[in-house]
Amino acid sequence: MAATSGEGHHTAARIEVHGLVQGVGFRSFVYRLATALGLSGDVRNDGGRVVVRAAGPAAALSALASRLAREAPPAARVGSVVVAELPDHVLWERGFRVVDSTRDDAEPGAPREVAPDLATCADCLTELFDQDDRRYRYPFLNCAECGPRATVIEDLPYDRAHTTLRHFPLCPKCAEEYHDPTNRRCRAEPTACPTCGPQLVWNPRGSRVATHLADAALVAAEQVVAGGGVIAVKGVGGYQLVCDAAEETAVRRLRRVKGQPHRPFPVMVRDLAAARSLAALDADATALLNSPARPVVLLPDRVPDGVAASVAPGLAELGVQLPHSPLHHLLMADLDRPLVITSGNRGGEPVIVEDEHAQSVLGAVVDGVLAHDRPVWARYEDSVRRVVAGRPTTLRRARGHAPAPLRMPLTAPGPVLAVGAQLAHTAALTLGDHVALTPHGGDLTTPSAVATFQDTITRFTRLHGVEPEVVAHDLCPAYVTSQYAREFAAERRIGVQHQHAHAVATAAEHRVTGPFLGVVYDGTGLGEDGTLWGGEVLLADYRTYRRLARFGTAPLPGGEAAARRPAWTALGYLLGAERLGNHITPSVAPDLLERRPADEVAGIRRMLVAGVNCPRSSSVARLFDAVASLLGLCDEAGYPGEAALRLEGAAGGRTDQPALGWRLVCRDEEWVYDPVPTLWDVLVAATDSPPELVAARFHTTMTEVTTALVTRCASATGVRTVCLGGEVFQNRLLTASVVRELTREGMEVLVGERVPAHDGGISYGQAVVAAARLAGE
Template sequence: MATATTSRAARIEVHGTVQGVGFRPFVYRLATAMGLAGDVRNAGGHVEIRVRGADPELAALSDRLVAEAPPAARISRLLVTDLPATTVPEAGFRVVASGAATGAVPEVPPDLATCAACVRELFDPADRRHRYPFLNCADCGPRATVIEDLPYDRARTTMSRFPMCSACRAEYLDPANRRFHAEPIACADCGPRLAWHPAGADEPADVGVDALAAAEDAIARGGLVAVKGIGGYQLVCDASAEAALTRLRAAKHRPGKPFAIMVGDLRAADRLVPLDEEAAALLGSPARPVVLLPRRDHAPVAAAVAPNLPVLGVFLPYSPLHHLLLADLARPLVVTSGNRSGEPIATEDRPALTRLGPLTDGVLAHDRPITARYDDSVCRVVAGRPTTVRRARGYAPAPRTLPVPSPRPLLAVGGHLKNTVTLVDGDHAVLGPHVGDLADADTLDAFHETIRQLTRLHAVDPDVVVHDAHPGYLSSQYARRRPASRRLAVQHHHAHVAATAAEHGLRGPFLGVAYDGLGLGDDGTLWGGEILLASLTGYRRVGRFGRAPLPGGEAAVRRPARTALGYLLGAEPLGSPAPELPADGPLGRLPRGEVELVRRMIDRGVNCPPASSAGRLFDAVACLLGLGGAVSYEGEAAVRLEAAAHGRGDLRALAWRLVRRDGLWVYDPLPTLRDVLTASREAPVAEVAARFHTAVAEATAALVEQAAAATGVRTVCLGGGVFQNQRLTRLVLDRLAALDLTTHLPGQVPTNDGGLSFGQAAVAAAVLTGG
């Protein structure tokens, strides 16, 4: 220990995700081992350390705080300031009561999957928490879903309703214990309890271990059960039970969209999907996302889990309750959000009993309230790179850093589909959890509640609201309640590529490739297949896909047969002859009246908005190949088209062509579509689907090559929901690499509309700063 004459005192502020991740116990153990005096506390959203020691020791402490931090911690910065030596005791180190915020933006830690030590206790008959469904420690357990206010202390969580028993309190106060200051600490004597409500029962029939046994019995008999999870209710059934899955699809109004499968461990996952190093690391990470992976032949799950798709969404248990269900039932389980399609996930007990009870064989509830709604995150590995499809539990609301700090607090409210919101203070951007499609009053209420929670917990009062340029989006209408001086519109596709750029710390210039379904363009048409010369402050369109009308507008999105007719009967004239309408195949089987109606709509320009959309071109080709004339969820036809090409190599491209039009390079889709129709008469659908992907990748590379040659810019950012397509993304990356271009793909931020709010925030921050 340093002597009084050589010691000095300092305050170390540690900012980042440092609350709810075991950081104070870590500091206590580290400082004590180093013989340093002082204390540590939560202060607002950061951790504040007061310490006394010699200069070399204080420097070593700062280094070790970063190098040896708990796995779930994320340190964004350390601020070290001198203190009068007399303000810090000369001996002893303590964890002291939390203090108020001091101006820094508080951070809410994401929920953490049950750690290995807690899993061992869960199944140890000699442990006092044996089979207790709510055990946790400083390294794991609920965080964002139980926090009511900051700083993060038990009194400001939903666990304040459960006074600790003497045994738990002794662990909580013991610096040598893994549960030292673990705020959600509990056991069977003092913590939450399970309750089983059989179908039709308002009051529980069983509690505790009997409740779990009753729910497991229902699932084992092929039933469907609603289970209260970490961030909301979930619907659970045996993944091999076709009848249960048929019932689940009817209950959720979800006829075709695949379900996620939960398995007990990596060995069980490997029986369903092949695991490489990247996939295993994602599955086993503290976030425990659903990971989309190729399905093994003869995987022991029902076909109805993912109808006609070669990919399964697999994840591992992330709560003690999930671990118990998987261990006791010893089979893969479908675990999906507890809602009907388009509705937000149920989080409160009474609405869950009302809405989900009649659809199931029973509801397994518990008495720990959920403060914030969090769905499961979804990821996949593309070209060896982990990417995020849905950013929710385990990732949100961990912040991201913007390349350009905003001079004013911002709230970016995203788009209409896969909505998220992002809250910004300076360079600190909090990307909130997945809200969903703003299609009904309940989801809109969830959108408003998410905004209220984020702004309150993070203590940020937004001065400017950032929104999509489309005035019809409900999120845009929310923003437009503000005066013009306090809102900012960002074009949809600029936001997509800006999100990718900002995630990688880029300001621009860069070439943005924005491929998605639809977004309102500057010229009043619908965009979706765009090449942009961009920076965070602006963009110029330099390339695009050829346009085609969407007969019926939104109706064509739900019915790709109409989209295909739009291309064949009314595509933008770019010099290529349109293919003749086939007399057979999917379009040949359409009612003649519908075809003639669409033809008249196109000829007269009635409700046929033109779109240069990559996503809609994928829909049209899927229809022409017999993979779906109608869809039950957004993107379904494109998913089927990618699935059809699964297992095929990098085949020769179908025909494609670029033309120059109005100063832009334009991909003319008609030669490709003509080749689709010709090739499909002789070749298997799988081959044609694979060759179509190659054609789009080659056309994309050619568009980017022309843009790079004209501008000298050789950095490329991909964005938009079409880049969820693993095959297309890999082909595009390969071809851009062959052109010696540096290409960036979204990773932590979703490439689909779930990343729009982050891109909007990055653009607004740069624009308000002036570049």
């Protein structure tokens, strides 16, 4: 650093801070730190980074550079701190300032990281309920420590002019706070108050004209909910549907509005005490509920009659969350009861964010719409998490988590766009040695969902300042994502096998070095042999894999439609399970045959004989479906995974039940689990045992089978790091049992924690595989 003339001996430096450093209170933090060190200079957002120019004693400048990463705000992630000399003549008058932002003045096009939304902080919550505060009961208060980020950011650098708040000029009082570096609202871009900020409006059903504004609008909406009605509410990431969780009639009506007869709904409660009144709550679950993301947390052992039976029909778990925005805090405080608060969409369509769309689609079927005039720039549903085997895991990565970047175990040589799979969709974008994931986008099964997928990728890449050089995609050519990838030139495409991506996603999250055993139990993914995989043990690294073991196959009548027809899958096993030394016939399942129409069974027989639309699969998810059907728990799934969830719920967490019959055979140098003996025993046991007991025994069987397969593969390869992946490992009972037994065998067992085990984590795995292949590692 160059010495300068003048009073005392000073040096000057330019410090660049890269990483997740915008939208997290970083500039105010730098101001406080630099001022305490007696430095002069300024700090600004610049493109996607923070730039500090500082002058003062060399020791103070060195301390500033080192403490920027060590003492950064909790929501920040400092990737690197780059220090460069400034010329001798660069001096500032005494004092340090926060100055206006600039756009990438040194590195145009550099990757940029975007902060997720943050739940209302304690200071803002105090103000919300303080009658003497000017923001008392204001539903949109926030500060530099909390509030909307990803849902309002249109571009970087993160300034008000680049957010949806640009439509709301600051009043003198808010402007004073905004420019005061000692105020916690300094450069808090979404900051507002009742004088200058967004306002609530209430439109009762059938009315396009608001009848109430501001707090009166909130009161009107709450009166409808208290009276057993259903309303739409504009949340931070899009519209939501709300009703009293204890009112059976209201919940059933909400199901009709959404077109979802069975999918479990989450419940929002006022505080932890209310959560404990609904389900079991341990320290790990409490930490998740209280985290800044405020996700929905799946809690076991739900209390009978705590909420209406149709909130989560047939399941032992209940999704619970705490309020995450000032508006939700007000709703919960005023109504003081559990509320169903679920995404505002119908029939699998994307969550609605546009006001006119909400009025036309939702306004006609609910009792009113509580809206506001702050635009939502990006769709974000609530994140969903649960604790499995003492580890926090993620089922949906959305508000509060996305698009915060995840680390990679290597650095991508160039920007990679990974477009994910077809269901529970996310896409991913490499940013050096990190990956940013889009929020959960649902299933790409409708035209509007496909259009949203394409729009999300366009906005995501532009916001992060990246032009992808390579696109990674699934091997299945029928996926919408694979068709999108074909728009890139062949030399810019990298196909990644589905189960390999699952295994890599878990390994990469934990930064595994060297080869690992990937145990992937999921729905279906196109295998290299042309069949649909879904029950594999792979020997893998980040570039390649080899299958060592698998589950026996069975035909899936109707192909992908079998996922919604567990009874069809059961018939597929009964009529066409792979011959591995045993066989089974439908006659041993009279209950199933009696429940299904004769022409349906005959039609499936014809399909199997002709080999029409009956692809063979080793899918463990479909095996769970088949067992659920054979036990009479679920013949037709109202939502993906319902049969497996009902089977897990029936098992009730029992781990002390004996296994059913099972056997392994060796075929083509692979260990193969033959499911036929297990299915025989399921049917035999069901004749004199309740379904709940048989379900528990089936889970024990799957644990024993998995342990046997993995220990054989570990013995053959010497590899003892095991990575679990695929949607079946969302099953709390199975995952905890497998982790326990493999750990007893001396294995290091890893599960996805920040990355979903299901297809929502596929894009992360694809990105890592593509980066590894490009790097040649």
